[in-house]
Amino acid sequence: MLEIKCPYCGKRSQNEFSYGGDATIKRPQLGEEISTEDWDNFVYYRDNPRGKHSELWHHVSGCRQWFKVSRDTATHEIFDTCKMNEDFNV
């Protein structure tokens, strides 16, 4: 069982959360010329690291806020969590 610290509610068990995937992918800027390659990278391509991974989680059975988690994909150690508009401290 993962124990995830929601930046709004504190530590809760994994059961209260749902996963939202890689937090580093950015939607191409609207209103500007977007190359096909940029779109493909945004939609389909991932770094998929073994080790530290920034990812989105949703406190779906709690405060319903989205936030960011920095977690190791091999050991599942959680280094830090932060709000969507913040950066990790660790």
Added chain:
Amino acid sequence: MQKYSVFSLVKNAFTNHENWEVAWKDPEPKKEYDVIIVGGGGHGLATAYYLAKEHGITNVAILEKGWIGGGNVGRNTTILRSNYMFDSNAHFYEFGMKLWETLSQELNYNVMYSPRGIINLAHSDAQMNAYARRGNSMRLNGIDAILLGRDDLKKMIPFADFSETCRFPIHGGLMQPRGGTARHDAVAWGYARQADSMGVDIIQNCEVTGFDVNNGKIEGVQTSRGNIKTKKVGLCVAGSTTLLADMLNMRLPIEAHVLQACVSEPVKPLLHNVVTFGAGHFYCSQSDKGEMVMGGDLDGYNSYAQRGNMPMIQHVLTGGLAVFPNFSRLKMLRTWGGIMDMSMDGSPIIDKTHIEGVYLNCGWCYGGFKATPSSGFVFAHTIAKDQVHELNSDFNLERFHTGKIIDEKGVGPKPWIG
């Protein structure tokens, strides 16, 4: 190579089974090979076998970081099927089903192919309609499919919950009678033994640490047991694909996720088919030893750990008990996990790459085991001829740019959504 038969069994019984030949050798890596296959799992071993048998290329090495058959080919739930709706999938997996039917004879190794039938349960009228559509698509592609009613299923799985007041009543199901199971370890060992007998070097405890690429062409592989020259490299490393692709500066539409399975204590014969619960994440078959072999869905977050987490086991077994309440009294024997190379449309990638001589076989998601023979067959063709076989021509990397994706499940590029 010594042929396995009832006669060889009797003959060796007289000498206390002490004189059997080794099934495959343990060679030192040579300086150079025509083809190197990275990954000694089912797909890698099958690829090497078909390279030797179909294309006469026998100067081949399989490099395996651990031991052969220790990854996903030894961790899956052994299910075989070709019950797909899209043509690209249907043709590819049905070709595989035909190979499965004669695989034991072909390999002279009993892979215990058991066409016990796979049943997908339906729990609503809408699901029955969807299954009728899929069944019709399958039959148009020459694949066997039968739509079962509630009364048919009462005879086949009488111990399932057929009450009308349960949350997900059983309306019927779709069955592929030729679907079933095979003994997974035997598949790896059977391919390994035949490949070895034709001259393929199976090199275990040999980790690939880098690639020598020059002017866009592969020239060799760096390993924990020295550098080896080659002109062609095939990658068959499932969940570790991204780690090797990083060494080749290739970014892929792949995420690694852990998928768990579990088995119960062995009990007397009860469940004669493979059954999938249509309203949640649960499927089950009974092994020849009597254990209930059960699986469900991904843990739901990126993972390279070959072990899972309890919430998903609980979620899967909750679904299982909804359909088979009598399983609540079974004791759990063990659980384990394997790393899936989840592609962004749920379909595999078997293709050439931007580097000349590097070939890619990945993206098997939940379904790599059943594809072992067909994947090996078409991948061997792709490597030997330097062009894709018609059966894997749609499983290309280009589809993530052209938009011709094969999204059988229709969930979009979010592999953790089951």
